[in-house]
Amino acid sequence: MEPPKPFPAEAVPFFREGISLTLSMWSALQMAVENEWGGRNSRARANELCEDIFNWFTQSKEPHYIDDLEDKLDEGLISLNTEAQDGSIGEVAENLMILHEECMEGNYSSIEKLREASTHRDVHSHVRQVMGDDDDTSDSDTNSMGETDSQMMTDASLPDAAPVGMSIDEEPSTNAIEAEDGWTVVGSRKPKGRKK
Template sequence: MWAPLSKEATDILGKGVFECMSRWTALQLAVQNSWGGQSTDHKCHQMYDEIMSFFTQSKEQRYIDEMEDFLDLFMLESFNCEIEDGSIFEVAEQLFIVHEECVNGNFDKVREMFTKPSGSGAQKSQELPQPEEEIPAETPDGSSDPQS
């Protein structure tokens, strides 16, 4: 059973999850190229929310292979993207490391993880919507209103 996270730990976990997502090349490409259709940004927010729920709402111990399965299925169903480069395991592992450090109160260690450039060569994408931003409403023609 996982110990509940404090508010500070949950906030740091959220930032760590966002950083993991923003450094994942496959997700960057899916967002930049709108592989999720008109609701690509919404799907990205949904992925973030589900990852956070995975770590904060479960009363039972969760395992890395469950996260791998979730990421694989989400990318396939939401972005029609089959990931075969091994990055799903890397992202799942990184998410679990972030969670473990937050559980142990090692917030500086989490912050430090993301001050270094990504080892995979993936750069932080400016295309990924911030999790705290509201999803823009669609206009009648199906396009999204630009965020200010």
């Protein structure tokens, strides 16, 4: 396989944005960032992953193999004490490879779709933090797909999640109750009674 062609300078800002949008819609990564599973600098680690991927694509003199990219994504999650066993790493890697090829050709239509999809998505995630090296605790119940994933796959070919740098708008509920099993039960924020 030939070494990669030089990346066109005019495509750089589009490709950077595409990487950021792609990773911002990856539930496993975003849950790790929002919950600081990698510590207080979890967001900085996610941003480093974006930069590492950009550099891998644009500065590498070696051919780009999807397996190498999958390893890079997996290492990024591991740095945040997170595992994804739902196939989302392969999905995200494939989307990034396609995005790179399109940007090399001056085609930015996928980035437009990503922009649109990032403004119309719900968060549905079942990602769990990895709590150590023990085999029993390293299993992860990870699911990066939401109820709207068929639409998302059509629009952007990506799993849905909250974007990097975006916080959840809802304020914490003041009527949370600690349950016996360690879960927090949150009551409705709607006032009780009939509307007049």
